[in-house]
Amino acid sequence: MKDVVEESRNQPVLVDFWAPWCGPCKQLGPMIEKVVTEAKGQVKLVKMNIDEHPAIAQQMGVQSIPAVFAFVDGRPVDGFMGALPESQIKEFIARIAGPTPEEAGLEDVLASAQAAFDEGDVAGAAEIYAAVLQEDRENLAAISGLTRCLIASGELDRARQTLALVPPGKEADPLVAGAKAALDLAEQTADIGDLGELAQRLEADGNDHQARFDLALALNARGDREDAVNHLIEIIRRKRDWNDEAARKQLLQFFEAWGPMDPMTIEARRKLSSVLFS
Structure with a gap:
């Protein structure tokens, strides 16, 4: 109660259930001790010999060892069984302890x-x-x-x-x-022509998809992402398969560059879906 339950209200506590006769325990023990030490006090490690404390192991439902339980705020919140690689132990402790x-x-x-x-x-x-x-x-x-x-x-x-x-x-x-x-x-976009020239080409022929495509790239390079998206959507609306679906693929590249949670990515995905599934 003192070393685990009460202490876990101050910091996460790991309980390592082990036994002297357990081979995998001998493999896990040094690794988990090393990773806990590297965590620099963010977690505490308690080792529990199940031969000496069988009732506690039974209470925790330990059916095989090694078994590790993480306690936070007085209760078990996560755990694993078996001898994991050191990298996975680090991930487990990082998830429990949070950032250093x-x-x-x-x-x-x-x-x-x-x-x-x-x-x-x-x-x-x-x-x-x-x-x-x-x-x-x-x-x-x-x-x-x-x-x-x-x-x-x-x-x-x-x-x-x-x-x-x-x-x-x-x-x-x-x-x-x-x-x-x-x-x-x-x-x-480094070698794309002048915006004015591209706009003139497009005004002369609304189906000049290459001009519209280049204009979209140039607009995005200048920070006008909304108009860039609208031009690519217009290409898809007029001729979806133009240049092996270049407009749709270019939109996907925009999304990757902007990030999935960027507001313009979300809005552009909505516009793209409305065109593709209309």
Whole structure:
């Protein structure tokens, strides 16, 4: 009661049910102790020998060992059985304990960089992201954030070099995928003609889908995302299969670059659905 139930009202407590004769327990024990130590006091570990305390194991419904239960606010909230790999133990403890103070501080720093970027202070945001990368060269939020800052500044080559810092196997992370889509869009629009010329072509022929497509890309590059979406939707409305459904595919690239929860992504998806399923 004192070491687990009462203590769990102050911090999460892990209870490791084990026995001296249990082989997997000997494998799990050192790993879980190591990960708890690395958590720097965010969780407490209590080891319970079921041979010495069979009644408690029975009360918790322990049918096989090793078995680990996490207590928070006086009650068990999660657990696992068997000897998990160290990476999964870390994920379990991180889920129970929440971010470390250092991680919480980093989240605040990254949030301030995003706020600066949103307010148009691209240089200030880039400076914060670069400072984070000096401490952690593999921080995906900082890599993607700095990439977007460089895109906004027109430094596409440096943006591509920054994106190359992404560790192998992390390319599919939503932050990274979004930054890459934004960079691809910027490179795609680098050689597009003058807006006025494209508008004149479109005024002369409303079915000049290439002009409308290029105009959409140019408008998005200049921040006019709503008109860009409307032009692509118009292509789909007039000729859905034009250029192997290029307009629909371009919209999907917009969505990836903007992020799934961006208001314009949500609105554009609604418009796209209304056209495709009308």
